Structure formats: C-alpha cells, structure tokens
Amino acid sequence: MEIKEEGASEEGQNFLPTPQANDTGEFQFTSIQKTPNEPQLEFILACKDLVAPVRDRKLNTLVQISVIHPAEQGLTRYSSTEIVEGTRDPLFLTGVTFPSEYPIYEETKIKLTVYDVKDKSYDTVRTSVLPEHKDPPSEVGRSFLGYASFKVGDLLKSKEQVLTLSLRTSDGGKVVGTIQVSVVKMGEIEDGEADHITTDVQGQKCALVCECTAPETVSRKDNLPFLNTVLKNPVCKLYRFPTSDNKWMRIREQMSESILSFHIPKELISLQIKEDLCRNQELKELGELSPHWDNLRKNVLTHCDQMVNMYQDILTELSKETGSSFKSSSSKGEKTLEFVPINLHLQRMHVHSPHLKDALYDVITVGAPAAHFQGFKNGGLRKLLHRFETERRNTGYQFIYYSPENTAKAKEVLSNINQLQPLIATHADLLLNSASQHSPDSLKNSLKMLSEKTELFVHAFKDQLVRSALLALYTARPGGVLKKPPSPKNSTEESSSQDPPPPMRRQDSIPHHSDYDEEEWDRVWAHVGKSLNCIIAMVDKLIERDGSGEGDDGSGKDGEKGHSLGDSAITHPQEDWYEQLYPLILTLKDCMGEVVNRAKQSLTFVLLQELAYSLPQCLMLTLRRDVVFSQALAGLVCGFIIKLHTSLYDPGFLEQLHTVGLIVQYEGLLSTYSEEIGMLEDMAVGISDLKKVAFKITEATSNDVLPVITGRREHYVVEVKLPGRMFESLPLQIKEGQLLHVYPVLFNVGINEQQTLAERFGDVSLQESINQENFELLKEYYTVFMEKMPPDYISHFQEQNDLKGLLENLHQNIQAKKRKNVEIMWLAATICRKLNGIRFTCCKSAKDRTSMSVTLEQCSILRDEHQLHKDFFIRALDCMRREGCRIENVLKNIKCRKYAFNMLQLMAFPKYYRPPEGTYGKADT
Numbered sequence: 001m002e003i004k005e006e007g008a009s010e011e012g013q014n015f016l017p018t019p020q021a022n023d024t025g026e027f028q029f030t031s032i033q034k035t036p037n038e039p040q041l042e043f044i045l046a047c048k049d050l051v052a053p054v055r056d057r058k059l060n061t062l063v064q065i066s067v068i069h070p071a072e073q074g075l076t077r078y079s080s081t082e083i084v085e086g087t088r089d090p091l092f093l094t095g096v097t098f099p100s101e102y103p104i105y106e107e108t109k110i111k112l113t114v115y116d117v118k119d120k121s122y123d124t125v126r127t128s129v130l131p132e133h134k135d136p137p138s139e140v141g142r143s144f145l146g147y148a149s150f151k152v153g154d155l156l157k158s159k160e161q162v163l164t165l166s167l168r169t170s171d172g173g174k175v176v177g178t179i180q181v182s183v184v185k186m187g188e189i190e191d192g193e194a195d196h197i198t199t200d201v202q203g204q205k206c207a208l209v210c211e212c213t214a215p216e217t218v219s220r221k222d223n224l225p226f227l228n229t230v231l232k233n234p235v236c237k238l239y240r241f242p243t244s245d246n247k248w249m250r251i252r253e254q255m256s257e258s259i260l261s262f263h264i265p266k267e268l269i270s271l272q273i274k275e276d277l278c279r280n281q282e283l284k285e286l287g288e289l290s291p292h293w294d295n296l297r298k299n300v301l302t303h304c305d306q307m308v309n310m311y312q313d314i315l316t317e318l319s320k321e322t323g324s325s326f327k328s329s330s331s332k333g334e335k336t337l338e339f340v341p342i343n344l345h346l347q348r349m350h351v352h353s354p355h356l357k358d359a360l361y362d363v364i365t366v367g368a369p370a371a372h373f374q375g376f377k378n379g380g381l382r383k384l385l386h387r388f389e390t391e392r393r394n395t396g397y398q399f400i401y402y403s404p405e406n407t408a409k410a411k412e413v414l415s416n417i418n419q420l421q422p423l424i425a426t427h428a429d430l431l432l433n434s435a436s437q438h439s440p441d442s443l444k445n446s447l448k449m450l451s452e453k454t455e456l457f458v459h460a461f462k463d464q465l466v467r468s469a470l471l472a473l474y475t476a477r478p479g480g481v482l483k484k485p486p487s488p489k490n491s492t493e494e495s496s497s498q499d500p501p502p503p504m505r506r507q508d509s510i511p512h513h514s515d516y517d518e519e520e521w522d523r524v525w526a527h528v529g530k531s532l533n534c535i536i537a538m539v540d541k542l543i544e545r546d547g548s549g550e551g552d553d554g555s556g557k558d559g560e561k562g563h564s565l566g567d568s569a570i571t572h573p574q575e576d577w578y579e580q581l582y583p584l585i586l587t588l589k590d591c592m593g594e595v596v597n598r599a600k601q602s603l604t605f606v607l608l609q610e611l612a613y614s615l616p617q618c619l620m621l622t623l624r625r626d627v628v629f630s631q632a633l634a635g636l637v638c639g640f641i642i643k644l645h646t647s648l649y650d651p652g653f654l655e656q657l658h659t660v661g662l663i664v665q666y667e668g669l670l671s672t673y674s675e676e677i678g679m680l681e682d683m684a685v686g687i688s689d690l691k692k693v694a695f696k697i698t699e700a701t702s703n704d705v706l707p708v709i710t711g712r713r714e715h716y717v718v719e720v721k722l723p724g725r726m727f728e729s730l731p732l733q734i735k736e737g738q739l740l741h742v743y744p745v746l747f748n749v750g751i752n753e754q755q756t757l758a759e760r761f762g763d764v765s766l767q768e769s770i771n772q773e774n775f776e777l778l779k780e781y782y783t784v785f786m787e788k789m790p791p792d793y794i795s796h797f798q799e800q801n802d803l804k805g806l807l808e809n810l811h812q813n814i815q816a817k818k819r820k821n822v823e824i825m826w827l828a829a830t831i832c833r834k835l836n837g838i839r840f841t842c843c844k845s846a847k848d849r850t851s852m853s854v855t856l857e858q859c860s861i862l863r864d865e866h867q868l869h870k871d872f873f874i875r876a877l878d879c880m881r882r883e884g885c886r887i888e889n890v891l892k893n894i895k896c897r898k899y900a901f902n903m904l905q906l907m908a909f910p911k912y913y914r915p916p917e918g919t920y921g922k923a924d925t
C-alpha cells in the first residue's frame with residue numbers, strides 16, 4: 001500500500017486532492033451535511049491505557065491521521081497530533097479538521113496510528129512519499145504502537161458522535177489500548193474540566209506583556225462565500241487548550257493563499273505599460289529639437305521602448321499562470337515572477353472560548369517586498385534612490401535638475417490634461433446638445449459641468465513649473481540658445497527648506513531670453529478662461545431673453561440690454577441657441593487645444609530630462625520600484641479586502657474607514673546585515689509607496705468581483721467590488737465613491753544570527769531610523785484618529801484602551817536601542833489591532849522567522865485575551881509550530897517539513913522564537 005503525504009505532490013501547492021466521485025457518476029458517495037464554508041468534520045483524540053512495548057518505559061505518543069479515499073486504495077497522510085510526553089493516557093490538544101472543500105464522504109475511512117516517539121529530533125523529518133508498505137513502518141526516532149480505523153459515517157452516526165476504538169498491533173491481534181474520537185463543533189463548549197491533563201513541564205510565561213484588547217468580532221458568515229473568491233487552498237488546523245479556570249477553548253487556525261498574488265501584479269503591469277506607452281508617444285510628439293536634444297530623445301526612446309517590451313514579456317508570462325495563487329520562496333529570484341509577492345497568505349486564528357464571544361485575529365504573511373532578481377549588491381531602493389537623486393542634482397550644465405516632486409508634478413499635470421481635455425470636450429458637446437433642444441434647465445446644468453471642469457483645467461496650469469519648462473523647451477528647439485539653463489528653482493514648491501542649495505553654477509531664476517515672449521503663455525492660458533466667460537455670458541443672455549420672451553406673450557421681443565462679448569448676434573426672437581453657442585464652443589476648444597499642446601510638450605520635456613540623465617540606470621530604478629511596489633500592493637489589496645469583509649457590519653470601523661483611513665502595520669524581521677540590508681531598503685520604500693494608493697468601493701454588477709486598478713505611478717485607485725446586499729449596508733460617503741486612504745507603517749527588528757553580527761560588528765542605523773520615522777507616522781495617524789472620530793466613540797475607545805500609554809511605551813523601546821528588542825513588534829502589533837488596522841508580518845520568505853512570529857503572536861493573544869492556562873503557553877506554541885498551518889507553509893514552499901534553522905541560528909533567536917525539537921534542521925531552501 002502506498003502512503004502519500006497530503007500536499008507534498010510534485011505538481012503542486014494545492015493541498016486538496018481532487019474529488020473522488022467522477023463525472024460519469026461511477027462512484028456515488030454520501031456527502032457530509034455541512035454548514036456552508038465551515039469545516040465538514042472536526043474531531044479531537046485521546047488515548048487510554050496504552051501499553052508500552054518495553055515495561056516501565058514512559059510513553060511519548062503522537063497520533064498520525066491518514067485518509068483512505070473511497071475510490072482509492074492508497075493511504076494519504078493527513079495530519080498529526082503533537083507529542084504528549086510521559087503518559088499512558090494522552091489527551092491531544094491538536095485536533096483534526098477537514099475544510100469545506102475537502103473531498104470527504106461518509107464512506108471515507110480514517111486510520112489513526114499511534115507512535116511512541118523516542119527521539120524528537122527525528123520526528124518531523126519525513127520523506128514525502130514512503131515506499132509501499134503493508135503496515136506503518138517504524139521510522140527513525142519513533143516506533144509503532146497500534147492503530148485503529150473507522151468510517152466517517154460511523155463516527156457521525158454514533159451516539160453523541162464519539163467512537164471509542166481498540167488500538168491493535170500490526171498483525172491485528174493484540175489490543176494495546178483504546179483511542180477515543182470525539183466530533184467537535186467550534187461554537188459549542190466542550191463538557192468537562194480540563195484539569196486532569198498533563199501540564200507543561202517548562203510552563204513559563206512569555207516576557208511580552210500587553211494589555212487586554214477588545215477582540216474583533218467574528219465576521220458574519222454570509223460574507224464568507226464572497227471572501228472565498230479571493231482566498232484559495234485553505235489549510236485548517238484545530239486545537240483545544242485549557243483556560244486558567246480549567247475550561248476548554250477551541251482554536252481554529254486557517255491559512256489561505258490569494259489569487260490576488262497574481263491578479264494585482266497583472267493589473268498593475270498593464271497600467272504601467274499604458275502609462276509608459278503614452279509617455280513614449282508624448283516624447284515622440286515633442287516636436288523639433290536641437291541636434292543635442294534630439295539625440296538624447298532618440299536614445300531615451302530606444303531604452304523606453306525596450307523597457308515596455310520587457311514589461312509586456314513579463315505580462316505575457318504571468319498571463320500564462322491562470323489560476324495561480326501562490327509564489328513559493330524558492331521562486332523568489334525568478335525574473336518572470338518578479339512582480340508577484342512571495343508566499344502571500346492570510347493567517348487567521350478563530351478563537352472560541354468559554355468567557356468571550358468568538359474572535360478572529362488576522363495577519364497577512366508575505367515575503368518582504370524586494371527585487372530579488374536584480375539583487376542587493378548595490379543596496380536597495382532607499383539607498384539607490386537617494387544616491388541617484390544626489391548625483392542627478394549635481395549633474396553637468398546640459399541638464400536641468402527637476403526634483404522628484406517636480407517630475408511627479410509634471411506627470412500629474414500631464415495626466416490631468418489628458419483626463420480633462422476630453423471631459424471638457426464632452427461637456428461642451430452636451431451644452432450644444434441642450435442648446436439644440438432649447439432646454440433652459442439642461443443648458444444650465446451642462447454649463448455648470450463645463451464651467452467646473454474648465455476651471456479645474458485652468459487651475460492645473462497655475463504652476464510655475466509649466467512656465468519654466470516652456471522656456472527650457474524653447475531653448476532646446478533648433479536655434480534656441482542654451483546659454484544659461486533655466487531652472488525651476490523660483491517655483492514656490494521648489495523653495496522648500498529641505499532642498500539642498502543648488503550648485504554654484506546654477507541660475508536661480510528663469511533667464512531672460514531676448515527672443516522669448518514670456519507673456520505669450522499667459523495670454524494663451526488666459527484665453528481659455530475668457531472664452532468660458534463668453535459662453536457663460538451667452539447662456540445667461542439666451543435664458544434671460546427666453547424668459548422675458550415668454551413673459552411677453554411669446555412675442556419673443558427683447559428689451560434693450562447691455563452688450564458684451566457674444567451678444568451682438570442676439571437680436572432676433574426665436575433665435576437658434578445652438579447657432580449662437582457653436583462658435584463660442586469652437587473657440588473654447590481651440591484655446592484649450594493650444595494650451596494643451598504647449599503644456600504637454602513642455603512637461604514632456606521635463607520628463608525627458610529626468611530620463612536622459614543616466615540611462616539605463618534610471619529605468620532600472622523605475623523597474624525595481626515597480627517590482628517592489630507590485631509585491632507590496634498585492635499584499636495590501638488582499639489585506640484590505642479581508643479586513644473590509646470581516647468588519648463590514650461594524651459601524652465604528654466603517655466610520656473610521658471613510659473619515660480617517662486605515663493604519664496598515666508591517667512587522668519586519670529582516671536583519672541589517674549583508675543582503676537583507678538591501679531587502680529592508682527595498683521593503684521600506686515599497687511600503688512607503690503604498691501611501692499613493694486609495695481604495696474605492698463600488699457595487700458589483702457581474703460575477704467578476706476582482707479588484708480593478710486605475711491611475712498611474714504617482715497615484716493609484718483600487719476599486720473593490722461588493723455585491724449589492726453588502727454594498728447597500730455601507731455609509732453614504734463610501735457608497736458615493738469617497739476615496740479611502742491607507743497609512744502604512746513599518747517596524748523592523750532583526751532576530752537571527754545575522755542580526756547578532758550587525759549588532760556586534762555592523763550597523764543597525766537603518767533599522768533605527770526606519771523605526772523612528774514610522775513611529776512618527778503612527779503617532780500622526782493616532783492624532784488624526786482622535787480628532788476625526790466622533791466624541792462618543794472616542795470616549796468609549798479611551799475607556800477600553802490606553803493607546804497613549806502604548807505609544808509612549810513603543811517610543812521608549814525604540815529609543816532604548818536594546819538588542820533584538822522584540823517588544824517593539826508586540827507593541828506595534830497591539831497598537832495596530834486596537835486601531836482596527838491591517839497586520840502584516842514579513843521576513844525574507846515569510847516561511848521560517850515569520851512562522852515563529854505569528855505563532856508567538858497567536859499564543860500571546862490566547863494568553864492575554866482568552867485566559868490561556870499559563871502552564872500551557874509553551875505547549876500551545878509547540879503544537880502550533882509542530883503540526884499547525886505554518887509547518888504546512890514550509891512544506892508547500894520547500895517540500896520538506898523543516899524550518900530552515902540550524903542550531904547556531906536557533907541560539908541567536910530570542911527565546912520564544914525557537915521552534916520545538918524535531919521541527920527544524922538543514923533544509924534545501
């Protein structure tokens with residue numbers, strides 16, 4: 001008989017075997033009655049009177065759970081319990097759960113094999129597919145004690161849904177004890193006291209202390225089907241732990257991938273390709289340039305076209321990955337997967353405890369957003385961008401230095417122009433349409449819209465940047481004399497005290513150029529406003545005349561009115577409004593065309609300067625930033641959607657969402673040594689760039705509920721669609737499309753052996769400055785939260801939480817400069833949870849260190865919020881690390897059940913970050 005291990009198949013990362021019943025109906029199996037989206041079957045195990053093979057040997061037992069699918073002969077290893085030491089009557093805390101998607105039927109057989117573990121260090125070291133064997137083999141470090149099996153249907157139909165089975169030796173003869181299988185339901189409290197079970201020998205209280213937080217209420221179940229459209233391949237684990245008053249609490253751990261891992265990068269790359277194609281086109285349309293600039297432009301275009309081709313190739317490759325929802329840690333350096341986040345998962349803990357109502361705790365786990373393919377030899381984005389800007393600022397006289405703020409502004413104005421021009425044209429046409437219908441109301445409305453958009457348009461060009469760019473372009477035209485390069489330095493935005501003084505040879509104002517008519521731009525620009533005024537005047541007149549005409553018994557005779565531009569034609573009754581307005585609209589469009597033409601060219605010239613300097617380095621930096629941002633954005637969108645769905649019926653949360661925005665807290669575990677410095681530098685910029693993202697919630701009109709992104713590099717809007725029923729329950733502001741903002745913060749504390757080196761011989765300043773800067777951001781968010789949330793909410797909130805104290809404590813810990821001060825992470829995470837934020841935990845791959853951290857966080861929450869019995873803290877931690885979702889995460893990444901830590905690394909970790917014996921070792925990552 002072949003024994004397979006669940007989730008270890010070569011093909012993949014899909015944990016669930018394919019359903020057994022085939023389409024032709026050859027097999028007919030009885031489905032288990034289930035609540036939608038809830039696990040189909042969950043049970044716990046306990047053994048009694050186990051017989052040791054050698055007398056007087058203290059047993060250390062575990063149960064391995066295997067499944068025999070009805071249509072298959074093979075045995076699939078499904079899960080294991082933890083090891084319970086030193087007793088013949090072990091009661092296991094790790095239970096068994098079959099998620100709703102799992103192909104389990106009443107006919108499915110479950111086999112329970114009990115082992116005596118002799119050497120824990122071998123325990124988890126198992127091969128994926130074991131050789132054919134009639135009975136379970138004695139593996140290294142453990143010996144077979146006995147087994148029992150049962151049909152799922154028998155368990156479900158049994159009295160009180162409990163089976164007590166005899167455990168037999170491999171020949172089926174001798175009974176070596178019994179095993180009890182009890183079905184459990186998450187919402188029901190288990191009978192009986194929990195005080196008779198073996199306590200944790202080392203039971204120590206974790207040094208991390210926190211105050212009680214109000215647990216988030218569990219989401220309404222009707223949101224789950226929708227959430228399941230973005231979450232895939234869930235892995236579920238079940239535990240029961242004693243509380244301090246010897247009652248049982250139940251914990252379900254769930255880990256799911258998200259199709260957003262691939263969907264968001266694809267959306268983003270498509271947008272970036274569009275943005276770059278548009279820019280390339282604008283560069284081509286820049287008109288005639290002097291030979292010097294023309295050569296530069298040619299060079300820039302060659303590189304930019306190559307870049308677009310590369311993005312297109314990546315998109316083509318990603319599009320082939322239909323249905324993918326997971327990029328493993330071992331693929332992190334793959335070029336075609338660069339934009340995809342590493343090992344992105346929702347890690348959820350659902351707690352049902354006797355004292356409190358059910359609570360959910362979510363953390364998104366993901367590899368630090370970083371450009372692994374480009375590598376970290378020269379550092380990461382934080383350093384590279386700084387270096388690039390410094391060099392560019394001090395460049396030779398041929399170039400004009402435009403600060404990142406100015407180039408961003410140039411892009412923004414260009415984008416505004418591109419949006420507003422067609423919009424104004426449409427409103428102008430609508431106005432003409434109203435005119436031809438001779439409808440005063442509709443004419444007034446159309447005029448209102450046209451005026452609003454035109455005012456925005458005129459406003460867009462107020463910036464000094466356009467003026468200086470126009471002159472710069474003038475000097476770059478054939479015949480334009482480039483004696484002194486113009487500088488945007490007299491722009492109000494440029495006078496920021498943060499900007500370093502310009503180099504001495506620079507000129508501080510727009511130079512006077514004898515042939516250049518500086519006022520021409522003002523005239524062209526002012527024409528737009530003037531022609532709009534003419535239209536307004538004309539519409540007023542037409543309506544007024546129409547009104548007075550009606551009052552005049554329809555004779556249409558007009559009284560003597562003052563004359564202004566455009567009214568000369570209004571001399572006849574029954575005049576044709578369309579004809580009166582048409583020439584004025586044409587003038588407006590012409591004036592606008594002229595402004596657009598000039599402004600577009602000048603601002604594109606600003607972009608040319610940015611690109612022309614230091615090609616292709618500049619484009620590689622853009623690529624790096626895009627890659628890192630894409631990974632960060634995929635995680636953020638995933639976190640936002642999950643948060644929205646779990647808090648959809650919480651009015652306080654919804655109010656916070658549209659009045660303040662959401663805090664998004666990242667816990668980084670990277671070291672500030674060697675390559676991980678570069679990763680942290682990438683990550684810091686990627687996370688900070690998320691400020692450029694806003695969300696908008698719309699009503700889904702079809703089954704396609706995947707988020708849609710619009711915008712460009714400086715500002716993206718992510719549209720999240722909700723089905724009508726959920727959408728209806730939202731506050732008006734959100735339904736009206738108000739943009740919802742996020743406030744990302746990152747706190748990093750390196751914990752591994754590399755960090756020990758950094759602390760002893762290297763430099764930890766990067767981590768210190770990141771933590772300090774982000775503390776300021778967190779404080780700012782808190783201030784806005786306190787100001788903007790309603791007073792009655794705040795007074796209740798303050799009664800429940802001492803946020804001020806926590807912030808002070810965090811600040812002190814950041815200032816303290818203590819080594820591996822993991823208190824920083826606990827405090828930041830607690831503050832985030834109290835502020836209703838979105839939590840992230842990241843290390844290089846989100847596999848090993850992340851697993852240690854999220855399990856520690858889960859157990860600390862159980863201890864502090866749900867009265868986990870203090871003697872069971874370590875045991876709960878070990879259960880989760882040994883047989884919980886995170887060891888499955890390791891398996892799906894590297895096809896081996898071992899955290900990739902060696903002894904040396906382990907010793908360097910803070911105490912509670914060390915996994916239990918037998919779960920770590922040399923692994924091929």
Ligand SMILES: O=P(O)(O)O[C@H]1[C@H](O)[C@@H](O)[C@H](O)[C@H](O)[C@@H]1OP(=O)(O)O
Pocket residue numbers: 329843844845846847848849850900901902905925
């Ligand atoms: O998930 P990580 O903690 O980033 O995995 C590390 C692990 O911590 C370390 O001990 C090991 O040597 C590897 O570097 C792991 O990184 P991989 O990215 O190779 O999985």
